[in-house]
Amino acid sequence: MPAIRRSLRPGTIVASCLLLAACASGPSSTISLIPDQTEDVSRKEGVFTQAVKWKKTKPGCMGECPTLEVDSQVFPGIPKLTELVDHALAMMTGVEGSAPPEFLNIAEFESYYWETAASKDTTLLAAKTRYRSKDLTVIELSSWQYFTGAAHGISATQFLNWRNSTGRVLGMDDVLRPGKRPQYVAALRGAHQAWLATNPDFQADPDGYQRLWPFQENDNFAFTDHGVVIKYDSYAIAPYSHGQPELTIPYSALRDVLRPEFLPS
Helix, strand or coil, rough: CCCCCCCCCCCHHHHHHHHHHCCCCCCCCCCCCCCCCHHHHCCCCCCCCEEEEEEEEEECCCCCCCCEEEEEEEEEHHHHHHHHHHHHHHHCCECCCCCCCCCHHHHHHHHHHHHHCCCCCCCEEEEEEEECCCCCCEEEEEEEECCCCCCCCCCEEEEEEEEECCCCEHHHHHCCCCCCCHHHHHHHHHHHHHHHCCCCCCCCCCHHHHCCCCCCCCEEEEEEECEEECCCCCCCCCCHCCCCCEEEHHHHCCCCCCHHHECCC
16 A cells, blocks of 8 residues: 655645745735625635636546546636646645655646556545635645555645735735744634534543644634634544544634734724
Protein backbone atom coordinates (compact mmCIF):
# COMPACT_ATOMS: atom_id res chain seq x y z
CA MET A 1 0.00 0.00 0.00
CA PRO A 2 1.48 3.39 -0.89
CA ALA A 3 1.89 5.84 1.94
CA ILE A 4 -0.27 8.88 1.55
CA ARG A 5 1.57 12.18 1.64
CA ARG A 6 0.01 14.84 3.82
CA SER A 7 -1.28 17.73 1.77
CA LEU A 8 0.61 21.02 2.08
CA ARG A 9 0.01 22.87 5.31
CA PRO A 10 -1.98 26.11 4.99
CA GLY A 11 1.12 28.18 5.66
CA THR A 12 2.94 26.39 2.86
CA ILE A 13 0.11 26.98 0.42
CA VAL A 14 0.01 30.68 1.30
CA ALA A 15 3.80 30.90 1.04
CA SER A 16 3.75 29.26 -2.38
CA CYS A 17 1.41 31.99 -3.61
CA LEU A 18 4.48 34.25 -3.75
CA LEU A 19 5.22 32.61 -7.08
CA LEU A 20 1.97 33.90 -8.52
CA ALA A 21 0.67 36.66 -6.23
CA ALA A 22 2.56 38.61 -3.60
CA CYS A 23 1.16 38.03 -0.13
CA ALA A 24 -0.27 40.99 1.72
CA SER A 25 2.02 43.05 3.90
CA GLY A 26 -0.94 44.16 5.98
CA PRO A 27 -4.14 46.04 5.20
CA SER A 28 -3.98 49.80 5.44
CA SER A 29 -7.69 50.52 5.73
CA THR A 30 -9.43 50.51 9.09
CA ILE A 31 -12.90 50.30 7.55
CA SER A 32 -14.55 46.96 8.29
CA LEU A 33 -14.21 44.38 5.53
CA ILE A 34 -16.77 42.06 7.18
CA PRO A 35 -20.30 43.33 6.44
CA ASP A 36 -22.75 43.07 9.30
CA GLN A 37 -25.13 41.04 7.15
CA THR A 38 -26.60 37.58 6.95
CA GLU A 39 -24.75 34.87 5.08
CA ASP A 40 -27.40 34.78 2.34
CA VAL A 41 -26.90 38.47 1.59
CA SER A 42 -23.13 38.56 1.63
CA ARG A 43 -22.83 35.55 -0.65
CA LYS A 44 -24.55 37.53 -3.41
CA GLU A 45 -21.73 40.07 -3.52
CA GLY A 46 -18.08 39.89 -4.48
CA VAL A 47 -16.12 38.71 -7.46
CA PHE A 48 -17.72 36.95 -10.41
CA THR A 49 -17.02 33.21 -10.72
CA GLN A 50 -17.53 30.51 -13.33
CA ALA A 51 -17.54 26.77 -12.72
CA VAL A 52 -15.05 24.38 -14.32
CA LYS A 53 -16.07 20.73 -14.12
CA TRP A 54 -14.67 17.67 -15.86
CA LYS A 55 -13.84 14.01 -15.24
CA LYS A 56 -11.30 11.95 -17.17
CA THR A 57 -9.87 8.45 -17.22
CA LYS A 58 -6.31 7.62 -18.27
CA PRO A 59 -6.03 8.05 -22.06
CA GLY A 60 -5.86 4.74 -23.89
CA CYS A 61 -6.64 2.72 -20.77
CA MET A 62 -9.02 -0.22 -21.06
CA GLY A 63 -10.87 -1.92 -18.19
CA GLU A 64 -10.17 -0.63 -14.69
CA CYS A 65 -8.51 2.76 -15.07
CA PRO A 66 -7.39 5.64 -12.84
CA THR A 67 -9.61 8.71 -12.85
CA LEU A 68 -9.09 12.43 -12.31
CA GLU A 69 -11.98 14.80 -11.57
CA VAL A 70 -11.96 18.58 -11.23
CA ASP A 71 -14.80 20.67 -9.81
CA SER A 72 -13.28 24.12 -9.55
CA GLN A 73 -13.80 27.82 -10.18
CA VAL A 74 -12.26 30.41 -12.45
CA PHE A 75 -12.42 34.15 -11.84
CA PRO A 76 -12.95 36.10 -15.07
CA GLY A 77 -11.07 39.36 -14.95
CA ILE A 78 -8.76 38.15 -12.15
CA PRO A 79 -6.24 35.84 -13.87
CA LYS A 80 -3.88 35.97 -10.88
CA LEU A 81 -6.52 34.43 -8.61
CA THR A 82 -7.48 31.83 -11.22
CA GLU A 83 -3.82 30.81 -11.57
CA LEU A 84 -3.33 30.70 -7.82
CA VAL A 85 -6.30 28.38 -7.28
CA ASP A 86 -5.11 26.11 -10.11
CA HIS A 87 -1.60 26.00 -8.66
CA ALA A 88 -2.73 25.39 -5.07
CA LEU A 89 -5.02 22.51 -6.06
CA ALA A 90 -2.24 20.85 -8.03
CA MET A 91 0.02 21.08 -4.97
CA MET A 92 -2.55 19.27 -2.77
CA THR A 93 -1.64 15.91 -4.29
CA GLY A 94 0.99 13.21 -4.06
CA VAL A 95 2.27 10.04 -2.45
CA GLU A 96 4.93 9.99 0.25
CA GLY A 97 8.31 8.88 -1.02
CA SER A 98 7.54 9.45 -4.68
CA ALA A 99 8.91 13.02 -4.61
CA PRO A 100 6.49 14.49 -7.17
CA PRO A 101 7.48 17.82 -8.67
CA GLU A 102 5.94 21.08 -7.48
CA PHE A 103 3.27 21.46 -10.11
CA LEU A 104 2.51 24.90 -11.48
CA ASN A 105 -1.04 23.89 -12.39
CA ILE A 106 -3.49 21.00 -12.71
CA ALA A 107 -2.41 20.35 -16.31
CA GLU A 108 1.13 19.57 -15.11
CA PHE A 109 -0.21 17.33 -12.37
CA GLU A 110 -2.47 15.53 -14.87
CA SER A 111 0.51 14.63 -17.09
CA TYR A 112 2.40 13.28 -14.09
CA TYR A 113 -0.68 11.45 -12.79
CA TRP A 114 -1.31 9.47 -15.96
CA GLU A 115 2.32 8.33 -15.91
CA THR A 116 2.27 7.14 -12.29
CA ALA A 117 -1.32 6.28 -11.28
CA ALA A 118 -2.31 2.66 -10.59
CA SER A 119 -5.48 1.11 -11.96
CA LYS A 120 -7.82 2.04 -9.07
CA ASP A 121 -6.32 5.42 -8.21
CA THR A 122 -8.82 8.27 -7.98
CA THR A 123 -8.19 11.98 -7.47
CA LEU A 124 -10.78 14.71 -7.00
CA LEU A 125 -9.72 18.36 -6.84
CA ALA A 126 -12.33 20.99 -5.99
CA ALA A 127 -12.63 24.69 -5.25
CA LYS A 128 -15.67 26.64 -4.09
CA THR A 129 -16.27 30.11 -2.74
CA ARG A 130 -17.02 29.72 0.95
CA TYR A 131 -17.68 33.41 1.60
CA ARG A 132 -18.00 36.46 -0.63
CA SER A 133 -18.38 40.14 0.07
CA LYS A 134 -17.38 43.23 -1.89
CA ASP A 135 -14.06 43.21 -0.01
CA LEU A 136 -13.18 39.55 0.55
CA THR A 137 -13.39 36.30 -1.38
CA VAL A 138 -12.79 33.16 0.68
CA ILE A 139 -12.10 30.03 -1.34
CA GLU A 140 -12.18 26.50 0.02
CA LEU A 141 -9.77 24.20 -1.80
CA SER A 142 -10.15 20.48 -1.29
CA SER A 143 -8.55 17.29 -2.50
CA TRP A 144 -9.64 13.67 -2.13
CA GLN A 145 -7.36 10.86 -3.20
CA TYR A 146 -7.69 7.10 -3.16
CA PHE A 147 -4.59 5.04 -3.89
CA THR A 148 -4.90 1.46 -5.10
CA GLY A 149 -4.69 -0.91 -2.14
CA ALA A 150 -5.43 1.68 0.52
CA ALA A 151 -8.16 1.11 3.10
CA HIS A 152 -9.87 4.38 2.21
CA GLY A 153 -9.33 7.72 0.57
CA ILE A 154 -7.76 10.75 2.22
CA SER A 155 -9.15 14.29 2.05
CA ALA A 156 -7.59 17.66 2.80
CA THR A 157 -8.75 21.27 2.74
CA GLN A 158 -7.02 24.64 2.53
CA PHE A 159 -8.61 28.09 2.69
CA LEU A 160 -7.51 31.11 0.68
CA ASN A 161 -8.67 34.50 1.99
CA TRP A 162 -8.35 36.91 -0.95
CA ARG A 163 -8.64 40.66 -0.56
CA ASN A 164 -10.38 41.92 -3.68
CA SER A 165 -9.11 45.50 -3.65
CA THR A 166 -5.40 44.65 -3.35
CA GLY A 167 -5.31 41.29 -5.11
CA ARG A 168 -3.54 39.65 -2.19
CA VAL A 169 -3.90 36.49 -0.11
CA LEU A 170 -4.20 37.19 3.60
CA GLY A 171 -2.16 35.09 6.01
CA MET A 172 -2.78 34.80 9.72
CA ASP A 173 -0.12 37.41 10.49
CA ASP A 174 -1.96 39.88 8.25
CA VAL A 175 -5.24 39.65 10.17
CA LEU A 176 -4.06 39.40 13.81
CA ARG A 177 -3.15 42.46 15.85
CA PRO A 178 0.57 42.59 16.66
CA GLY A 179 1.49 40.27 19.53
CA LYS A 180 -1.98 38.71 19.71
CA ARG A 181 -1.22 35.19 18.54
CA PRO A 182 -1.40 33.72 22.08
CA GLN A 183 -4.89 35.18 22.45
CA TYR A 184 -5.87 33.69 19.08
CA VAL A 185 -4.66 30.26 20.20
CA ALA A 186 -6.62 30.66 23.44
CA ALA A 187 -9.78 31.48 21.46
CA LEU A 188 -9.17 28.44 19.26
CA ARG A 189 -8.80 26.26 22.37
CA GLY A 190 -12.15 27.57 23.54
CA ALA A 191 -13.77 26.63 20.23
CA HIS A 192 -12.13 23.21 20.47
CA GLN A 193 -13.55 22.66 23.95
CA ALA A 194 -17.02 23.61 22.70
CA TRP A 195 -16.62 21.13 19.85
CA LEU A 196 -15.51 18.36 22.23
CA ALA A 197 -18.66 18.92 24.26
CA THR A 198 -20.67 17.72 21.23
CA ASN A 199 -18.30 14.84 20.38
CA PRO A 200 -19.69 11.46 21.52
CA ASP A 201 -16.28 9.76 21.30
CA PHE A 202 -14.80 12.33 23.66
CA GLN A 203 -17.75 12.02 26.03
CA ALA A 204 -17.29 8.24 26.20
CA ASP A 205 -13.59 8.43 27.16
CA PRO A 206 -12.30 11.99 27.69
CA ASP A 207 -8.82 11.03 28.90
CA GLY A 208 -8.25 8.44 26.18
CA TYR A 209 -9.52 10.78 23.49
CA GLN A 210 -7.25 13.62 24.61
CA ARG A 211 -4.24 11.29 24.53
CA LEU A 212 -4.98 10.13 20.98
CA TRP A 213 -6.34 13.37 19.57
CA PRO A 214 -4.91 16.35 21.47
CA PHE A 215 -5.60 19.97 20.58
CA GLN A 216 -3.50 21.34 17.72
CA GLU A 217 -2.90 24.90 16.64
CA ASN A 218 -4.06 25.61 13.11
CA ASP A 219 -3.84 28.61 10.78
CA ASN A 220 -6.18 27.21 8.12
CA PHE A 221 -8.79 29.94 8.60
CA ALA A 222 -11.76 31.34 6.70
CA PHE A 223 -13.75 34.50 7.30
CA THR A 224 -17.53 34.06 7.43
CA ASP A 225 -20.44 36.21 8.56
CA HIS A 226 -20.61 34.50 11.94
CA GLY A 227 -16.95 34.12 12.87
CA VAL A 228 -13.62 32.71 11.78
CA VAL A 229 -13.82 29.05 10.74
CA ILE A 230 -10.79 26.82 11.35
CA LYS A 231 -10.75 23.54 9.44
CA TYR A 232 -8.61 20.49 10.18
CA ASP A 233 -7.53 17.63 7.94
CA SER A 234 -8.62 14.07 8.65
CA TYR A 235 -6.72 12.50 11.56
CA ALA A 236 -5.54 15.87 12.92
CA ILE A 237 -7.78 16.16 16.01
CA ALA A 238 -10.20 13.27 15.45
CA PRO A 239 -10.39 9.78 13.94
CA TYR A 240 -11.15 9.32 10.25
CA SER A 241 -14.85 8.76 10.95
CA HIS A 242 -15.16 12.43 11.98
CA GLY A 243 -14.09 13.67 8.56
CA GLN A 244 -12.52 17.14 8.56
CA PRO A 245 -13.60 18.92 11.75
CA GLU A 246 -14.52 22.61 11.61
CA LEU A 247 -14.26 24.91 14.60
CA THR A 248 -15.91 28.33 14.59
CA ILE A 249 -14.49 31.16 16.68
CA PRO A 250 -17.19 33.84 17.04
CA TYR A 251 -16.13 37.40 16.34
CA SER A 252 -17.12 38.26 19.92
CA ALA A 253 -14.16 36.15 21.10
CA LEU A 254 -11.78 37.95 18.73
CA ARG A 255 -12.62 41.60 19.50
CA ASP A 256 -9.15 42.42 20.78
CA VAL A 257 -7.39 39.81 18.64
CA LEU A 258 -8.21 40.61 15.00
CA ARG A 259 -7.26 43.89 13.37
CA PRO A 260 -10.30 46.22 13.44
CA GLU A 261 -10.93 45.97 9.68
CA PHE A 262 -11.55 42.22 10.01
CA LEU A 263 -14.32 42.59 12.57
CA PRO A 264 -17.97 43.14 11.58
CA SER A 265 -18.98 46.76 11.22
